[in-house]
Amino acid sequence: MLKKVSELLQPAAIILNLQSKEKNEVISELAAPLIAEGLVTDEKEFIGAILRRENLESTGIGFGVAIPHARTNAVKNTVLAFGRSEAGVDFSSLDGKLSYLIFLIAAPEAMKREYIWTLAKLSSLLRRNEVRKGLNTAQTVDEVYAVIEQYERY
Amino acid sequence: MIRQLLVWVNETEEFRSLALWVLELARALSARVYAVYIMPDDVRTKRGKKVAADQEEKAWEVLYEIEDEAFERDVRISLLLESGEPLLRLCELIVSYKTDLLVVGADCPLSAAELVRHSPKPVLFYKHYKEE
Numbered sequence: 001m002l003k004k005v006s007e008l009l010q011p012a013a014i015i016l017n018l019q020s021k022e023k024n025e026v027i028s029e030l031a032a033p034l035i036a037e038g039l040v041t042d043e044k045e046f047i048g049a050i051l052r053r054e055n056l057e058s059t060g061i062g063f064g065v066a067i068p069h070a071r072t073n074a075v076k077n078t079v080l081a082f083g084r085s086e087a088g089v090d091f092s093s094l095d096g097k098l099s100y101l102i103f104l105i106a107a108p109e110a111m112k113r114e115y116i117w118t119l120a121k122l123s124s125l126l127r128r129n130e131v132r133k134g135l136n137t138a139q140t141v142d143e144v145y146a147v148i149e150q151y152e153r154y
Numbered sequence: 155m156i157r158q159l160l161v162w163v164n165e166t167e168e169f170r171s172l173a174l175w176v177l178e179l180a181r182a183l184s185a186r187v188y189a190v191y192i193m194p195d196d197v198r199t200k201r202g203k204k205v206a207a208d209q210e211e212k213a214w215e216v217l218y219e220i221e222d223e224a225f226e227r228d229v230r231i232s233l234l235l236e237s238g239e240p241l242l243r244l245c246e247l248i249v250s251y252k253t254d255l256l257v258v259g260a261d262c263p264l265s266a267a268e269l270v271r272h273s274p275k276p277v278l279f280y281k282h283y284k285e286e
Contacts, residue, residue: 052225053225056224056225056228056229056230056231057221057224057225057230057231057232057233058232061233071222094232094234094251112222115222116215116218116219116222117215119214119218120211120212120214120215120218121211121214123214123218123235124207124210124211124214127210127235153204153207
């Protein structure tokens with residue numbers, strides 16, 4: 001059974017006011033709570049896998065959203081972190097705009113189906129205006145979950 | 155010189171073969187790939203929200219499958235999810251992303267003559283041959 005986005009999102013890895021301004025620093029900031037929670041077994045490999053993908057493709061999907069992601073055995077299960085940036089971060093989105101809502105996804109190499117499925121679910125969810133608006137105005141971690149749970153379907 | 159390829163993808167049987175072939179071509183040419191999935195307009199207007207959401211998730215799955223394969227091959231790729239009339243959208247994307255070649259499956263729903271006539275850049279049709 002594939003998990004919902006809200007089930008994969010780690011409460012400790014929700015950062016409503018990202019301090020970093022630059023893409024690589026934002027990725028490290030989002031990875032930090034996943035590392036602290038013991039969800040990442042190899043920090044260097046984890047960050048490296050995310051950055052390798054960033055160097056090949058833009059993970060900014062437009063609408064002020066970026067989804068940096070990777071498959072790597074530096075995690076044992078699929079993990080998801082969320083950060084919100086007030087200033088915006090340049091993820092080289094095709095629409096040329098900065099990203100304000102950033103989701104970081106990593107899954108083990110063998111879990112390709114869950115990885116693709118989660119990316120597809122999240123991308124679809126975040127193209128909805130009402131979801132982005134909800135995430136942009138959420139004041140607490142609980143409110144972030146409430147927005148996602150309201151709009152994700154299964 | 156072909157530096158940027160636009161490939162029109164969908165969820166048909168031919169798609170995976172087409173996508174892999176384009177990625178190999180891009181690798182050989184050191185070219186960048188723009189993979190586009192075009193959803194028909196009527197998905198949103200006529201068939202209801204659930205169908206639209208299902209179609210959109212399916213589209214993203216197709217695109218991320220290609221992206222994952224591109225990553226394995228060190229091919230630079232950008233994913234585009236568009237909606238509208240395919241011929242018009244493809245022509246617009248060729249111009250806006252300055253792609254040098256459009257690659258489509260031989261079973262694409264547009265007429266080859268119409269596509270070639272309207273495309274501002276060359277069009278390559280890919281036919282998948284099933285192994286005996």
